[in-house]
Amino acid sequence: MGVVNLSESKGGFVNYFEFFQLPKQFGIDRPLLDQAYLKVQQEVHPDRHVTGSDSEKRQSLQIATFANTAYQTLKQPLKRGFYLCELAGLDPQLETNTSMPTEFLMHQMELREAMDDAKGNLTELSRLQSQVQNQLNQYILTIGEKFDQEKNVTIALERLRAALFLERFIEEIDYRISELS
Amino acid sequence: MALLQIAEPGQSRNPHERRIAIGIDLGTTNSLVASMKNSIPVILQSEAGHTMMPSIVRYLPNGKTQAGYEALAQAILDPKNTIISVKRFMGRALSDIRHSKNLPYDFVDASGMLKINTVQGEKSPIEVSAEILARLRQQAEDSFSDEIEGAVITVPAYFDDAQRQATKDAAQLAGINVLRLLNEPTAAALAYGLDHGSEGVYAIFDLGGGTFDISILRLSKGVFEVLSTGGDSALGGDDFDHALMQHVLDSVKITSLDAKDQRSLLLKCRDVKETLSTHSAVLLEYQFANHQSIQLSISQEIFSNITQSLVQKTLISVKKAMRDASISIDEVQGVVMVGGSTRMPPIQKAVEEYFKKTPLNNLNPDEVVALGAARQADLLVGNKNKNDEWLLLDVIPLSLGVEMMGGLVEKIIPRNSPIPVAKAQDFTTFKDGQTAMAIHVVQGERELAQDCRSLAKFELRGIPPMVAGAARIRVTYQVDADGLLSVSAREEVSGVNTSITVKPSYGLADGDIANMLREGFQSAEADMHIRALREEQVEALRLLDAVKNSLQTDRHLLSDEELQLIEEPLQHLEQLHPRSESVDDLRKAIESLSQATEEFAARRMNANIRRALTGKNLSEIE
Numbered sequence: 001m002g003v004v005n006l007s008e009s010k011g012g013f014v015n016y017f018e019f020f021q022l023p024k025q026f027g028i029d030r031p032l033l034d035q036a037y038l039k040v041q042q043e044v045h046p047d048r049h050v051t052g053s054d055s056e057k058r059q060s061l062q063i064a065t066f067a068n069t070a071y072q073t074l075k076q077p078l079k080r081g082f083y084l085c086e087l088a089g090l091d092p093q094l095e096t097n098t099s100m101p102t103e104f105l106m107h108q109m110e111l112r113e114a115m116d117d118a119k120g121n122l123t124e125l126s127r128l129q130s131q132v133q134n135q136l137n138q139y140i141l142t143i144g145e146k147f148d149q150e151k152n153v154t155i156a157l158e159r160l161r162a163a164l165f166l167e168r169f170i171e172e173i174d175y176r177i178s179e180l181s
Numbered sequence: 182m183a184l185l186q187i188a189e190p191g192q193s194r195n196p197h198e199r200r201i202a203i204g205i206d207l208g209t210t211n212s213l214v215a216s217m218k219n220s221i222p223v224i225l226q227s228e229a230g231h232t233m234m235p236s237i238v239r240y241l242p243n244g245k246t247q248a249g250y251e252a253l254a255q256a257i258l259d260p261k262n263t264i265i266s267v268k269r270f271m272g273r274a275l276s277d278i279r280h281s282k283n284l285p286y287d288f289v290d291a292s293g294m295l296k297i298n299t300v301q302g303e304k305s306p307i308e309v310s311a312e313i314l315a316r317l318r319q320q321a322e323d324s325f326s327d328e329i330e331g332a333v334i335t336v337p338a339y340f341d342d343a344q345r346q347a348t349k350d351a352a353q354l355a356g357i358n359v360l361r362l363l364n365e366p367t368a369a370a371l372a373y374g375l376d377h378g379s380e381g382v383y384a385i386f387d388l389g390g391g392t393f394d395i396s397i398l399r400l401s402k403g404v405f406e407v408l409s410t411g412g413d414s415a416l417g418g419d420d421f422d423h424a425l426m427q428h429v430l431d432s433v434k435i436t437s438l439d440a441k442d443q444r445s446l447l448l449k450c451r452d453v454k455e456t457l458s459t460h461s462a463v464l465l466e467y468q469f470a471n472h473q474s475i476q477l478s479i480s481q482e483i484f485s486n487i488t489q490s491l492v493q494k495t496l497i498s499v500k501k502a503m504r505d506a507s508i509s510i511d512e513v514q515g516v517v518m519v520g521g522s523t524r525m526p527p528i529q530k531a532v533e534e535y536f537k538k539t540p541l542n543n544l545n546p547d548e549v550v551a552l553g554a555a556r557q558a559d560l561l562v563g564n565k566n567k568n569d570e571w572l573l574l575d576v577i578p579l580s581l582g583v584e585m586m587g588g589l590v591e592k593i594i595p596r597n598s599p600i601p602v603a604k605a606q607d608f609t610t611f612k613d614g615q616t617a618m619a620i621h622v623v624q625g626e627r628e629l630a631q632d633c634r635s636l637a638k639f640e641l642r643g644i645p646p647m648v649a650g651a652a653r654i655r656v657t658y659q660v661d662a663d664g665l666l667s668v669s670a671r672e673e674v675s676g677v678n679t680s681i682t683v684k685p686s687y688g689l690a691d692g693d694i695a696n697m698l699r700e701g702f703q704s705a706e707a708d709m710h711i712r713a714l715r716e717e718q719v720e721a722l723r724l725l726d727a728v729k730n731s732l733q734t735d736r737h738l739l740s741d742e743e744l745q746l747i748e749e750p751l752q753h754l755e756q757l758h759p760r761s762e763s764v765d766d767l768r769k770a771i772e773s774l775s776q777a778t779e780e781f782a783a784r785r786m787n788a789n790i791r792r793a794l795t796g797k798n799l800s801e802i803e
Contacts, residue, residue, distance in 0.1 A: 021794045038404055041792040042572055044786055046601060046662040048275070050331075050360050050561040053397055053727045055779040059786045061661060065601045 006094040015087055016070035026084060026156075027148035065129070077140045078167055081147070081160045084099060090155045102160055111169060120180055128174045132166055139163040200330045202360065202562040204368070204554025207314065207334055207348065209268040209391030209417055210521065212236045213548060214317040215555035216324075217564070222372070222555040224548055225324045232318075233547060238312045239263040240299040248316050257540045260285035260444040262299045267313075269391045270295055270306040271351075272343030275760050279415065280423050283447070285440035294347065307351045314355035329340070331358040333558040335550050337392035338364035339412035339578045341624045342636050342666050349663065356712075357431040360561045366396035367407060367575055368553030369519040374400045374543060375556065375571070377480050381514035383410070384503075386532055386540070387550075388495065389520040391417035395499045397506040397513075403571040409597045410578045411502035413494060418454070418522035419486050425479070428487045429465065433475050442470050458524045485527045487577040492531045499535060516540045521547050553790055574599055577660055584621040584630035593658055596626065603659040607673070610654075614646040620656060622668065636666060645675045710764070717767040721758035724771055725751070728778055731785055738784045747781060750774040 017024040020036040042048070044067060049060040073079045082092045100108075111132065118124035139159055146156035204212045204222070211233040215224045224232045230251065235268065239252035240262045247255065256263045264286070268356065275281060275290040287298040296303040314334075321329055334357070345362055352359045365384035373379065379400050387394040394412040398405055426447055430436070449467055456463045461481050468474040485492075503510070516532055518540045523529065532540045536761050558571065576597045582590035593604045608618065618641050625633030644652050653673040660666050675742065728751055752768040761767050 019790075036794055040790050041574065043793045045572060045574075047361065047557075047561060047573065048558040051563050051723060052731075053724050053778055053782065054775045056727060056731070056785075058779075059600055059782045061659070063786055063790070064662075065603045065659065068599045068602055100682060159480040171294070174504065178500065 016083065019070050020074070022074075024084070024087070026077075026081060026144045028080065030075070032148055033071070033074055037067065053106055058099055076142070078160060078163055081143055081156065081163075084147060085157045085160070090153055090157055092157060094161075094164070099111070100162065100165070101147055104165075108135045108165055108169070115169075115173060115176070122152055122177065122180055125177055125180075129177075132173075136163055136166040136170065139166065199564050200562040201321075201325050201327055202330050202558035202564070203318075203332045204551050204556070204558045204702075205314065205317055205332050205334045205357075206365070206368075206551035206554060207265050207268065207336075207351075208236055208550075209389055209419065210236060211390075212313050212317060214321050215548075215551040216321060217555055218557040220557075222552040225321055227320055228323070234313070234317065235265075235311055236266045236267065236472070236565070237263060238267070238309050240301040240304065241465055242300045244301060246301075246312050251412055257441060257448065257570050260440045260638060260694065261287055262301075263444075264299075264304070264309050266296060267306050267309040269417075269419065270297075270417065271310065272341070272345075272347040273306075277415070279477070283423060283426070283438075283443055285443045293343075307354060307500045310348070310351035310352035314352055314357060318355060318357055329439055330556065330562050331360040333361050333363050333368075333554045333561065334359055335363050335365045335368050335554050337387075337389070337412065337414055338366050338394040338396050338407075338410040338575075339392065339414045339635050340664075341579055342664070343624075343634060344414060345664050349665070354768050359663075360558055362665075363554055363557055363573075364394070364396065364407070364410070364575055364578075364664075365392075365550045366410070366517065366519065367405065367573055368551075368557065369517060369549045370398045370400070370405055370553070371556055371571070371573065372397065372532055372549045372553035373517050373535060373541075374405060376544070379514070382508055382512050384499075384513050384516045384536065386495075386499070386516055386523060387412075387519040388528060389417050389521040390522065391415070391419050393495055393498065395495070395502045395527075397502055397508055404574065405571060405693075406574045407576045407599075408508065409502045409505035410576055411498040411505065412473035412578070413498060416491065416494055418451075419518075420491055421454055421525065422447055422451045424488050424491060425484065428477070428479075428483075429467075429477060432477055437467075439470055447724045453479055454484070454525070457481055458526060481526060483669070488525075488527060495528070496531055496535055499532075513538070517544075518542050519546050519549055521782055535634045569646075575662075575664070576600060577602065578663055579624045580626055581636075581658060581660070581666065582623050582625075582630075582633065584623060588630050590623055590625075590628060590630050590633060594660060598660075600664055601659070601661050603657055605655050605657045608641075608654045608656060609650050610644065611649050612646065613649050615649070615652075616644045616646055617642045617653070618644070620668075622658070622666070637668065639668065641670050644672055647674070656791065710755075713764045714762065714767070717764055717771065718758055721754055721767055721771055724774060725755060728774065731778075731781070735781075735785045735788065739781060739786060742764075742780070747774075747777045750777050 015024065020033060020040070022028065022033060022036065041064065044063040045061050046057065046060050048065055049056050052060070073083050085092055111128070114128055115125070118128060139162065143156050143159045143163065146152045146159060199787055201216065203214050203216045213224055213233055215222050221751055226232055227234065229250070234249040235253045237248065237252040237256060239247040239255050239259060241247065256265060270278065274293060275288050275295040278295070281288065289296040289298050289303050294305060297304050303594035318329060318332070318697050332352065334348060334352055336345055349359055349362060366387045369387060370383060370385050382397065382399050382488070385394070385396045385398065392412070392414050393416040394410065397408045398411040399408055405448060429446065429450065446467060449465065453463045457479065463479050465477045465479055466474070513536060516536050516538060518532070523546055529540060556703065557573065576596060577600050578596060579592040580592050580596045582592045585591050593606055594602055620639055621630060621635065621640065622637045623630050624636050627633050641654055644654060651674065655673050656668060656670045658666060658668055728747070739747070750770065750773045754774050757770050758767060
């Protein structure tokens with residue numbers, strides 16, 4: 001089957017990190033990832049195989065698709081984190097488990113109220129957004145420590161789920177700001 | 182190693198011969214064809230010396246057709262049979278068409294895609310487009326006195342799956358081997374970037390006759406990476422013509438027009454619009470069929486006012502694309518203006534105000550797309566110029582989703598995902614013993630399926646009977662490098678491949694194309710056979726070349742036994758292809774060689790990735 005079922009790791013590559021020959025950890029050398037991605041696409045992109053045989057074209061489509069998925073997953077911190085949890089055999093349960101500590105939920109409600117109060121006020125919305133962005137950056141630092149130094153995937157997952165709330169909140173503000181103009 | 186002695190790579194052809202590939206800009210108003218000549222992309226001229234061909238087709242009572250300037254000359258006299266701006270109808274139903282009451286055609290509302298009733302019967306937009314494409318192909322063949330290996334055909338970046346598929350079908354109908362559908366702004370960025378050695382983030386603002394695209398790209402070291410794209414596939418110069426015509430009709434209080442007046446007043450308004458790009462005011466004079474005549478002065482200011490909402494629409498798309506790319510205005514190095522409609526002063530002004538930069542108008546906005554397409558076509562057929570390789574990384578313009586219970590859409594592939602891209606989704610049954618289920622794939626950003634474009638409705642059949650919720654059907658949506666979707670499905674628990682019938686909500690089945698080929702080009706059966714045989718022979722040669730080339734470089738990846746397994750079908754095809762008269766035999770031989778090389782292709786690809794990642798620079802590899 002060759003690398004046909006890359007995603008099921010039957011092929012030559014066990015995971016996205018190994019695919020790009022990067023260490024399996026949360027901290028990532030972004031320029032190195034970008035470079036590896038481009039090197040792979042230079043080889044496998046369908047544009048490189050237009051005159052090839054049908055089997056070559058199929059291979060190219062599958063691996064280029066895999067490379068895109070792998071790159072999109074690794075380049076975004078939260079996606080990368082959830083992926084590391086999956087590799088460690090932990091189910092993130094994003095759809096089924098929404099329980100969070102009460103304190104965190106209270107804070108979320110305060111943020112939502114602040115967002116609603118800001119209504120069409122661009123300055124206020126931007127201020128709120130950068131405040132939450134700072135919080136998110138802090139979370140990402142902590143998540144890195146949990147994964148890479150303390151090797152505590154369970155706690156890392158907990159923080160990841162909280163960070164996802166913050167990321168969605170930032171997207172929501174983005175959307176509201178775009179509606180203003 | 183007898184194999185390598187059969188032919189060195191490239192020797193089955195003249196080694197100095199370049200493969201001829203063309204780039205086609207199939208525009209709403211005008212179409213162009215370009216190709217590389219002496220390492221420079223050039224627009225191929227028609228016999229009469231024209232660089233652009235009006236995208237107009239006229240159907241005559243005698244079964245013949247006219248196109249281009251010849252058809253344009255009759256556009257006013259024979260409006261019902263002379264189709265202009267057909268691109269706006271590609272992959273569209275009648276209900277999608279704005280201003281349809283101001284158009285002179287006899288529309289037929291076929292399911293999925295409209296048709297136009299002409300003196301030669303009903304014609305689909307695909308058939309009309311194929312007439313244009315066939316002439317461009319002919320023009321290129323005449324120019325080279327040779328056959329064309331393949332073509333890159335450009336489409337608006339914001340074209341959805343239905344519009345892309347329709348374009349590809351039209352090319353196939355015109356006998357063109359489509360190397361790739363390329364997004365117009367990406368083609369423009371390629372031409373601009375290569376000519377100017379540009380690096381950094383660029384915005385491509387592409388307003389054509391019927392479509393608007395905005396793409397944000399990052400250019401660096403031979404990589405053209407599309408960060409986001411946006412637009413409106415039903416907004417273009419035509420809409421400015423219609424706005425002006427509406428203004429004229431309102432001013433003289435006329436509410437209905439006959440077909441000839443519709444056509445000729447619209448063309449008059451287009452003239453006025455174009456003149457206003459270089460003059461501050463124009464006197465519009467027109468005499469209606471009933472001899473009523475009007476005179477109306479149109480200033481740039483009036484024109485700006487009546488088209489203000491159209492200009493605003495472009496800016497809304499620009500803002501959305503900038504947000505999707507996470508790029509701020511001051512990060513944009515330059516804004517490249519593409520498409521004839523960017524000549525309009527209100528557009529220039531709006532773009533300059535938003536980006537706080539003078540737009541880049543230093544290339545011909547009508548030609549840049551075709552020139553970029555020609556460059557890409559040349560690269561794709563393998564005409565390598567040393568140190569002159571690049572990679573285009575493009576995105577899907579609109580999200581793909583599936584209709585869930587209650588008519589809501591669940592997004593499966595978000596817009597602006599780099600392509601090719603695939604996503605798998607698991608479904609289960611909700612009744613005991615359920616053996617089939619229906620899936621509806623849509624494209625668009627709206628929350629309700631009915632507000633999105635319906636791409637395909639299909640049924641999964643042959644699910645093994647199980648209790649409700651026990652089956653696990655994995656549906657995989659694959660979007661290829663042309664931005665086209667295909668769907669496959671598999672029942673995971675039993676491992677049964679559920680049979681899947683994808684019924685496109687638009688477009689054509691393969692059989693339809695064969696039928697149209699037969700009818701439209703009135704080929705005798707014998708011609709059809711020769712054409713099919715010729716196609717298989719070309720395919721055989723292509724495959725033999727590819728396999729021999731890969732054996733030349735990567736023979737070491739195979740054991741002797743494995744090599745033997747490839748060599749047998751290879752020899753067979755080698756002997757068969759120049760002699761066989763049977764399309765079927767050739768097809769079988771091609772298929773068996775292709776299958777025999779599947780594993781080899783996988784190993785080569787893996788080896789290439791490993792080699793690419795072990796520290797060598799790109800330029801050091803081959």
